[in-house]
Amino acid sequence: MSPAEFEQETERLWTQVKPLYDQLHCHVRAKLVEKYGKDKVPETGLIPAHLLGNMWAQEWGNIYPLIEPYKGAASIDVTKALKAAKYDELKMVKLGESFFTSLGLDPLPATFWERSMFIQPKDREVVCHASAWDVDLNNDLRIKMCIKINQEDLITIHHELGHNYYYHYYYKLPVLYQNGAHDGFHEAIGDALALSVTPAYLKQIGLIDTVPSDDKGLINLQMQDALDKIAFLPFGKLIDQWRWDVFSGKTKPSEYNAAWWALRAKYQGIAPAGDRPDPELFDAGAKYHVPANVPYTRYFLARILQFQFHKSLCAAAGHTGPLYECSIYGKTAAGDKLRAMLELGSSKPWPDALEAVTGQRTMDAQPMIEYFEPLLKWLEEQNKGRTCGWQ
Numbered sequence: 001m002s003p004a005e006f007e008q009e010t011e012r013l014w015t016q017v018k019p020l021y022d023q024l025h026c027h028v029r030a031k032l033v034e035k036y037g038k039d040k041v042p043e044t045g046l047i048p049a050h051l052l053g054n055m056w057a058q059e060w061g062n063i064y065p066l067i068e069p070y071k072g073a074a075s076i077d078v079t080k081a082l083k084a085a086k087y088d089e090l091k092m093v094k095l096g097e098s099f100f101t102s103l104g105l106d107p108l109p110a111t112f113w114e115r116s117m118f119i120q121p122k123d124r125e126v127v128c129h130a131s132a133w134d135v136d137l138n139n140d141l142r143i144k145m146c147i148k149i150n151q152e153d154l155i156t157i158h159h160e161l162g163h164n165y166y167y168h169y170y171y172k173l174p175v176l177y178q179n180g181a182h183d184g185f186h187e188a189i190g191d192a193l194a195l196s197v198t199p200a201y202l203k204q205i206g207l208i209d210t211v212p213s214d215d216k217g218l219i220n221l222q223m224q225d226a227l228d229k230i231a232f233l234p235f236g237k238l239i240d241q242w243r244w245d246v247f248s249g250k251t252k253p254s255e256y257n258a259a260w261w262a263l264r265a266k267y268q269g270i271a272p273a274g275d276r277p278d279p280e281l282f283d284a285g286a287k288y289h290v291p292a293n294v295p296y297t298r299y300f301l302a303r304i305l306q307f308q309f310h311k312s313l314c315a316a317a318g319h320t321g322p323l324y325e326c327s328i329y330g331k332t333a334a335g336d337k338l339r340a341m342l343e344l345g346s347s348k349p350w351p352d353a354l355e356a357v358t359g360q361r362t363m364d365a366q367p368m369i370e371y372f373e374p375l376l377k378w379l380e381e382q383n384k385g386r387t388c389g390w391q
């Protein structure tokens, strides 16, 4: 795929999910107008970035209490359940591993348990940002994490183990092939499995007693997910968009900040807290991946791929109901598909790897839209009579 084709491909996927983002943006803006007043939040304009609960306005889960559709309606408090069941750091990781082994995948090697860091050491500074490693490219799998007993870290553990299982199934390939099929694959594996951490699954493993059966609980749950996963999409896309124009020389150094905020406005529909006219300002530099030169489209693609993987793995598992209810826990037929993809590493073009799981050779955002269908309907209802979009 040429660079131009790649850019077109990301634009195509963005076009698929944009209607979902637009509905979320519209509703969140309306709630922020209610909270702060229309003198602070323009009713039909850009949302001030500092009101979205995250330094980069990239994921909005922190303002969930402001947005919660049905106050107090049966959302599931996994954090409380984990604490009540006396989970510690090790038990959290064991729970993550048990998901993978339930699919018929191998247990993690003994060295994983000896050499990983799960708990923040008291005697020295460490980087707590969670990461997964194969230290010698020979199955020396580890994670490094300062685990907290909460829902977010339980999901992060699944995410990191997703990397480890990829390492594990391709470490016998030549070193050059010990990689994800493309950048997005590596980030999507664990997240795809974490989509199977459904209320029914949590009940099955004894973490909660009852599965909330009303629609209100479902909408609350989907809103929580959407504030992170859907809100992230335009941000995930625009970082490299900005970088491509910088690298090609299209954006001159004096225009770095203006180009940054132009993309933030165009894709995310957000504005800086105040004017940023000084050409010396460099707000893009506040995002770690920019100065660290870490490619970013991988996260955009991973968000989309994880739902595409999930849908296909659910089909392999024989799931028939709505996609958001599916858990592939214990379904070895799904595990077989996953393993077939993992084992390829980067030894084949990525469409081959995609095909191993999904039977398709192109990326598709439709499963993500299908997953969020109840929320999308709810949002469209809420947004009736509102002017959505932004100038």
Ligand SMILES: [Zn+2]
Pocket (backbone or CB within 6 Å): 159, 160, 163, 186, 187
């Ligand atoms: Zn990752």
